[in-house]
Amino acid sequence: MNRRQFTKTCLSCISWATLAPLAAGCSATHYTSGTIETNGISIMKTEFDYMNNNDEVKTRSYVLVRNEAIEFPIYVYRFSDQEYSAVLMKCTHQGNELSAAGDHLTCSAHGSEFTARGTVAQGPAERNLRSFNVHVLADKIFIDLSA
Structure with a gap:
């Protein structure tokens, strides 16, 4: 682990420890590693499902795929059971990792915002994700990484 990765990991842990009590009533961000396949990565549709406090199955609006094979x-x-979008969480302004907040992504470095489809909603970024x-x-979603 290099210094940058170490710092990101430490800050992430500290952030979650601080923010966890505030998010108690919300469904937390869900991470999955997915399965590496030829030309891409797949995740199960069930990754979007979770149980609420009343033991009802609910559906998340998004999941984050974090796998060591992708930077x-x-x-x-x-968007629906048959419509999904997939974008790389790398800001097109200066290459920082983005944060997910519902139906948009935000860059904490300079404030760029992107829609769920990866289009620029607010600069300074000028290019879509x-x-x-x-x-x-x-029963699964395949993300084609070959293009």
């Missing part, structure tokens, strides 16, 4: 996480947003083709299969 930055991938934000997968669910790298997006991936998404193929919805019966």
